[in-house]
Amino acid sequence: MSATRLAERPVTRIRPPKGWFDLALPEVWRHRELxxxxxxxxLKIRYKQAALGVTWAILQPLLPVVVFTVIFGGFARFPSxxxxxxxxxxxxxxxxxxxxxxxxxxxxGLVTNSELVRKVYFPRLAIPLAGVASxxxxxxxxxxxxxxxxxxxxxxxTWSLLTLPLWMLLTLAFALALGLWLGPLNVRYRDIMHxxxxxxxxxxxxTPIVYPLSMVPEKWRSVYSLNPMVGIIEGFRWSLLGxxxxxxxxxxxxxxxxxxxxxxxxxxxRKVERSFAxxx
Amino acid sequence: MNDNxxxxxxxxxxxxxxxxxxxxxxxxRERLAGMARKFVSGSRATTAKQQFWALRExxxxxxxxxxxxxxxxxxxxxxxxxxxxxxxxxPTSGSAAINGRVGAxxxxxTGFHPELTGRENVYLYGAILGMRKAEIERKFDAIVEFAGIxxxxxxxxxxxxxxxxxxxxxxxxxxxxxDILLLDxxxxxxxxxxxxxCLDHAKELQKRDxxxxxxxxxxxxxxxxxxxxxYLRDGRIQHDGSVQSxxxxxxxxxxxxxxxxxxxxxxxxxxxxxxxxxxxxxxxPRALFDFGEKxxxxxxxxxRKPMDSPNFIVAIVRSDGVPVxxxxxxxxxxxxxxxxxxxxxxxxxxxxxxxxxxYSISVLIRAKGFQEILCGQTVAxxxxxxxxxxxxxxxxxxxxxxxxxxxxxxxxxx
Numbered sequence: 001m002s003a004t005r006l007a008e009r010p011v012t013r014i015r016p017p018k019g020w021f022d023l024a025l026p027e028v029w030r031h032r033e034l035x036x037x038x039x040x041x042x043l044k045i046r047y048k049q050a051a052l053g054v055t056w057a058i059l060q061p062l063l064p065v066v067v068f069t070v071i072f073g074g075f076a077r078f079p080s081x082x083x084x085x086x087x088x089x090x091x092x093x094x095x096x097x098x099x100x101x102x103x104x105x106x107x108x109g110l111v112t113n114s115e116l117v118r119k120v121y122f123p124r125l126a127i128p129l130a131g132v133a134s135x136x137x138x139x140x141x142x143x144x145x146x147x148x149x150x151x152x153x154x155x156x157x158t159w160s161l162l163t164l165p166l167w168m169l170l171t172l173a174f175a176l177a178l179g180l181w182l183g184p185l186n187v188r189y190r191d192i193m194h195x196x197x198x199x200x201x202x203x204x205x206x207t208p209i210v211y212p213l214s215m216v217p218e219k220w221r222s223v224y225s226l227n228p229m230v231g232i233i234e235g236f237r238w239s240l241l242g243x244x245x246x247x248x249x250x251x252x253x254x255x256x257x258x259x260x261x262x263x264x265x266x267x268x269x270r271k272v273e274r275s276f277a278x279x280x
Numbered sequence: 281m282n283d284n285x286x287x288x289x290x291x292x293x294x295x296x297x298x299x300x301x302x303x304x305x306x307x308x309r310e311r312l313a314g315m316a317r318k319f320v321s322g323s324r325a326t327t328a329k330q331q332f333w334a335l336r337e338x339x340x341x342x343x344x345x346x347x348x349x350x351x352x353x354x355x356x357x358x359x360x361x362x363x364x365x366x367x368x369x370x371p372t373s374g375s376a377a378i379n380g381r382v383g384a385x386x387x388x389x390t391g392f393h394p395e396l397t398g399r400e401n402v403y404l405y406g407a408i409l410g411m412r413k414a415e416i417e418r419k420f421d422a423i424v425e426f427a428g429i430x431x432x433x434x435x436x437x438x439x440x441x442x443x444x445x446x447x448x449x450x451x452x453x454x455x456x457x458x459d460i461l462l463l464d465x466x467x468x469x470x471x472x473x474x475x476x477x478c479l480d481h482a483k484e485l486q487k488r489d490x491x492x493x494x495x496x497x498x499x500x501x502x503x504x505x506x507x508x509x510x511y512l513r514d515g516r517i518q519h520d521g522s523v524q525s526x527x528x529x530x531x532x533x534x535x536x537x538x539x540x541x542x543x544x545x546x547x548x549x550x551x552x553x554x555x556x557x558x559x560x561x562x563x564x565p566r567a568l569f570d571f572g573e574k575x576x577x578x579x580x581x582x583x584r585k586p587m588d589s590p591n592f593i594v595a596i597v598r599s600d601g602v603p604v605x606x607x608x609x610x611x612x613x614x615x616x617x618x619x620x621x622x623x624x625x626x627x628x629x630x631x632x633x634x635x636x637x638x639y640s641i642s643v644l645i646r647a648k649g650f651q652e653i654l655c656g657q658t659v660a661x662x663x664x665x666x667x668x669x670x671x672x673x674x675x676x677x678x679x680x681x682x683x684x685x686x687x688x689x690x691x692x693x694x
Contacts, residue, residue, distance in 0.1 A: 009459055012382060014292075014367060015375035037407035045395050119390040120408050121367040274370045277363070278296065 024270065028123045038130035042105070043137055057141035061097050065090045072210045081212050081244060084153050088237075090146050092209035095236040098139040099171050099229065100200045105131030106179025108193050110276060111186055117276050124273040125266075128179040132172050139168075146240065158242030167235045174228055174258045180265030184272045187279060207233055213247065228254035283379070284343050286460050286491040287365070291374035292338040294360050295331055334360040336515045338374070344459070347482075347492045349506035349523065351499075351530045356512040358495045362386060362462050365493070380459025380491070383409060385450075387464070394438035398429065398448055401437055405452045419455045426477070427451035442672055447474055454481045461485060464495045479504060497599065497638055498663055499527050500568045531660075549655040551590055553643050554622070555580040556659035569632055571666035571677075577627040579643060579659070586620035589648040594627055599638040604675055610650070633676040635669040638662070 028035070047053045065086060072078045073085025080088035106128035110117060113127055150156065186192035207229040208216070216224050224230060231250030238246045335357040342348055350358045363369045365376060366384030391408040392401050402423055406416040416423075424430050427448040429440075437445055461482075482492055482505055496502055502509065502523065509526030511519035513533065519526050546552065559576040560566045569575060577594060591610040597603050607627060609616060616625075640661045645654040669677045 009380040012378040014364060014371060016371055016373060033412050034407040037404045041393055041404055044400065045393060048395050116391050119387045121384065122408065277369045
């Protein structure tokens, strides 16, 4: 055997788990191809079997916006910051739909991929990562609905649109952070899977999506802003529509909370991922 | 680590807590209720959970280019060992070092998605096994050719036959060119021609100095593939060395293993089997039979006290635990009369109708009239092979007679 062949042999060491701050991120990077393929798989499966295919990515945010526009914009006459209610709510529904999907997939992915977890080795982090990454595509399709609608009402995106990746990253990090905590819990207690849809539904009404932040009484604002999605959704609206301005206090609170949750989530996930194959 | 060493394990052990395994689908509510109960009763003692060592103190060294078979009865710890080495699960104690790229194939086709085409699944599965995209692209044609399904590569795999599915999955895994390949029972699937291909491929890998660790119940493939055998019993390594003596140990344990459900200890048996042999029609001992062949089973028994007309029952049980048929001296109108000391009997089985699979033969001895069980033992295992009839086909196959009406008048030009 040639010496070069020997040199490129990686050495793997297997031993009982110890230590708590080994995030093994290089290991995840080595498996980036798998991450990519898992994302592709989620997308392909989602659109392959549906007769309407990619149209679903547009229908999913469109239908609630129609309902909201009729009920909250039409009947209840909620204020929408001087812009058409449909544009106002769509700019909130799109990022919210992304967040909800990313959270759902990252939290339930370990269980839906239990076959893989039980029979194949790979950094388990790939599953929640693929979970939060794949719905970005749906969000992209959603923008194809928003921009024409804005144009219809004579609105155009401004330079603030350039900050969109920032808001996206913040949402992704938040969904991932929650997924890292909830995913392992879901492995042990399937209750998480059943509770999540209700939580997401209620959470949406605790976030300024169908109503503007200005409708929340001033004295409740600071408590209200503890919900990281408040600052994020307002940020998205500003970025997409170019009106108003992001609530910097809410954004800072959100960023701080998300950073803490994400770091804690990574450590927790790494600590328990070793036992997944035994309990799933 | 010495460059020649592919794999070194030192005192590997894996402990499972039985309570945890059973409680895997428990709900949060139950857990909370349990905590509340504990709190109220003030007891701090955790419930005594049963611990179970699936693997203990496993130490061995394997050099590059060695092919090692891992054998043992069900639950001996073979799969646990492979799971630890492939890093699916962590050891509770001990450590191992692996020098080289590891390919693990514990179940063929895990990660295949039925909605995706063969082509898409090759890329997905390749990535799961740790291949880069460029590598898969380079080997793509070879993979498709190995699987023998070029026509169907763009068809969703849900339309594949189970054979095609398995062939494609194995083809991907076979082409990852690992330094160390961990295989768990994977060659048991697929038809004979394909098994042949897989064995050839394994030999090819071996020539390139690859190391193969191979778990199987099929002593035939162990003999063809391996030059060293590790025999596990109750989680411990009992033998590490020559294939022949490893297989002998395995077969002896197979023969003597008591059937747990009878609830009797072997030393309480008033009568029991001391020796058994499975032969073909020519009287040659064999463990692999073709569909349609006749088997002969020779049994030697010993009694602890004289008894009248014991009923010998020979049961064939499929590897997944399904009992498939029974032969009984009493049902066949044989009366052994008064038996004492030792004796032997021979059973000529009718031509095999069972489909290709692995089976075990158990002997139950009952008192006359299907009364109390006197002893229950597994005495042998064997494989049936057939290119077409497998478990997807049914449990057994027999020809039937057909009468055709109408077809003649319709005519097909013949």
